[in-house]
Amino acid sequence: MLRKNVVVERPEGTKIYRQRGCRYVYHVTGKEYKKDKQYVVESRVCVGKMIDEKNMNPNDNFYICYEIVDGEDEILPRHSDAVQIGAPLLLSSIMDDLKITELLESIHGTEEMNLIRDIVSYMIIRETSTMQHFGDYSWGHYVQAIKAWDDSRISEFFKNDIDYAQIETFIVKWNEIQPEHSDIYISYDSTNMNTTSEGIDMAEFGHAKDDPEVEQVNISYAVNHKNSTPLFYEMYPGSIIDNSQCTHMVERAREYGYKNIGLILDRGYFSIKNIRYFDSKGYDFLMMVKVNSELVAEKIKENSLPLMTAKAKYFLPDHEVYAVTKTGTIGDDLLVRYFHIYYDNVRAGQEKNEYLKQLEVKENHVKKRIEEKIRRKEDMTSYEKLFKLKYDNNGYLQSYKRNEKKIQEELDKLGFFVIITSKEMTAGEALDIYRKRDSVEKIFRMLKTGLEYDTFRVHSQSSLESKTYVLFIAGIVRNYLYQGLRTVAAKEKNKKNYTVPAAISELEKITVVKNSKDKYIRRYGLTAKQKKIFSQFNLSESDLNRVVNELNL
Numbered sequence: 159m160l161r162k163n164v165v166v167e168r169p170e171g172t173k174i175y176r177q178r179g180c181r182y183v184y185h186v187t188g189k190e191y192k193k194d195k196q197y198v199v200e201s202r203v204c205v206g207k208m209i210d211e212k213n214m215n216p217n218d219n220f221y222i223c224y225e226i227v228d229g230e231d232e233i234l235p236r237h238s239d240a241v242q243i244g245a246p247l248l249l250s251s252i253m254d255d256l257k258i259t260e261l262l263e264s265i266h267g268t269e270e271m272n273l274i275r276d277i278v279s280y281m282i283i284r285e286t287s288t289m290q291h292f293g294d295y296s297w298g299h300y301v302q303a304i305k306a307w308d309d310s311r312i313s314e315f316f317k318n319d320i321d322y323a324q325i326e327t328f329i330v331k332w333n334e335i336q337p338e339h340s341d342i343y344i345s346y347d348s349t350n351m352n353t354t355s356e357g358i359d360m361a362e363f364g365h366a367k368d369d370p371e372v373e374q375v376n377i378s379y380a381v382n383h384k385n386s387t388p389l390f391y392e393m394y395p396g397s398i399i400d401n402s403q404c405t406h407m408v409e410r411a412r413e414y415g416y417k418n419i420g421l422i423l424d425r426g427y428f429s430i431k432n433i434r435y436f437d438s439k440g441y442d443f444l445m446m447v448k449v450n451s452e453l454v455a456e457k458i459k460e461n462s463l464p465l466m467t468a469k470a471k472y473f474l475p476d477h478e479v480y481a482v483t484k485t486g487t488i489g490d491d492l493l494v495r496y497f498h499i500y501y502d503n504v505r506a507g508q509e510k511n512e513y514l515k516q517l518e519v520k521e522n523h524v525k526k527r528i529e530e531k532i533r534r535k536e537d538m539t540s541y542e543k544l545f546k547l548k549y550d551n552n553g554y555l556q557s558y559k560r561n562e563k564k565i566q567e568e569l570d571k572l573g574f575f576v577i578i579t580s581k582e583m584t585a586g587e588a589l590d591i592y593r594k595r596d597s598v599e600k601i602f603r604m605l606k607t608g609l610e611y612d613t614f615r616v617h618s619q620s621s622l623e624s625k626t627y628v629l630f631i632a633g634i635v636r637n638y639l640y641q642g643l644r645t646v647a648a649k650e651k652n653k654k655n656y657t658v659p660a661a662i663s664e665l666e667k668i669t670v671v672k673n674s675k676d677k678y679i680r681r682y683g684l685t686a687k688q689k690k691i692f693s694q695f696n697l698s699e700s701d702l703n704r705v706v707n708e709l710n711l
Contacts, residue, residue, distance in 0.1 A: 247702065506574075
């Protein structure tokens with residue numbers, strides 16, 4: 159295809175042949191002497207068309223025949239001759255529908271709004287937060303930023319062009335336009351990410367889930383329980399434990415206008431301090447509790463027999479577990495709480511088998527330590543819970559036997575889990591609410607795997623805050639896409655073909671190409687699957703044609 163907007167100097171040794179009033183440039187690829195005819199026959203390939211006595215427009219063959227070292231003579235077009243438009247159009251439309259486009263433009267202006275939208279689309283389509291390949295992406299995809307941005311310029315944008323006030327303004331306005339502000343359950347959780355960058359002020363040693371030898375930054379999310387929409391987030395230093403940060407994060411919900419709030423929290427946030435704080439603010443809570451906690455151990459023991467004997471009246475068919483609800487108080491608190499005790503007999507069997515296997519491994523470790531004859535009491539504290547250890551007069555480990563009573567107590571707890579609620583509800587209702595809490599965990603999985611944000615790849619605090627902000631927006635958009643695709647999958651009874659990666663892959667096939675008149679055209683219509691995806695998000699072929707017209711301006 160002839161590249162009319164690229165001008166290069168005609169290479170030496172090429173030949174010009176006239177055809178229909180045009181002068182075409184040919185590169186000689188080889189010569190062969192014909193003995194019978196006694197002359198040389200050349201093999202030639204057309205590499206472009208002359209535009210004056212010196213310069214030419216190259217075609218695709220030109221780049222095959224010649225290695226361009228100095229690109230100063232080239233004026234590169236904005237896009238490739240083939241541009242993928244399906245997935246960027248869908249994601250751009252979602253941002254319009256969610257009013258994210260409107261918010262970004264009011265805060266950052268049109269130019270930076272378009273850049274942020276392009277970065278969000280890039281992150282979701284390429285499943286990465288690494289900006290290194292953004293230039294390649296924008297060359298072959300429909301983007302709305304007028305300027306050509308590469309990774310170094312985006313790094314400068316993150317570092318210098320987004321400030322904390324803009325980020326907070328977006329979050330405030332984003333929560334203002336949410337349809338629900340009363341009687342809302344908010345799922346809350348946090349995670350940490352390791353970093354070795356020296357320029358990140360929040361990086362500190364803490365309770366790392368991955369590598370305790372590396373500094374970390376903590377990040378927490380609040381998510382609407384009903385539709386998994388991310389509402390707001392907060393980053394804080396790695397040394398601050400999640401439990402103590404909880405009250406500060408939750409207070410922001412009231413600042414953003416939410417009333418009659420219920421909080422859905424995991425085991426790590428259970429504390430008397432947090433519960434008293436929630437009570438003082440009038441927040442309802444639904445909280446998973448560790449089965450080893452003294453607060454619930456007795457209640458499990460009291461109710462274990464009817465649940466373990468699988469009495470039909472305790473069975474919850476929607477969840478395939480047995481459950482009972484009891485009332486009680488927490489600590490010296492006089493307020494009535496609702497203890498929902500569950501028993502999963504299938505999980506219990508799996509956990510017991512795994513527990514006994516690990517017990518065997520630990521027992522073999524103890525045997526080896528006896529054979530070594532050098533193990534003292536202070537080296538064996540981790541085994542004292544499950545084994546009765548005997549030491550000789552010099553303090554060395556001499557023998558052992560299993561602590562059968564303690565082991566049985568641990569086995570009896572397996573398969574049980576407990577949820578405490580401040581509000582009266584059935585065990586089934588409590589579990590319905592809690593099991594939707596995994597929306598926060600899915601957000602973190604999406605950040606770390608779907609967007610590769612397990613590594614920051616930034617070297618300053620300002621860049622970290624800006625990039626996390628854009629990723630927060632990407633999380634909102636991807637969740638909306640995910641929820642819509644779930645609806646399509648349910649209608650079609652086909653989960654496999656309507657996951658986010660599968661849908662993106664299908665829409666990436668929608669490509670426009672340049673014709674002989676240097677205009678982008680669509681060569682194919684939409685497939686049935688593409689139509690179903692577009693229809694779910696109120697898009698049609700007319701929207702694609704609009705994009706084609708934009709590219710041809």
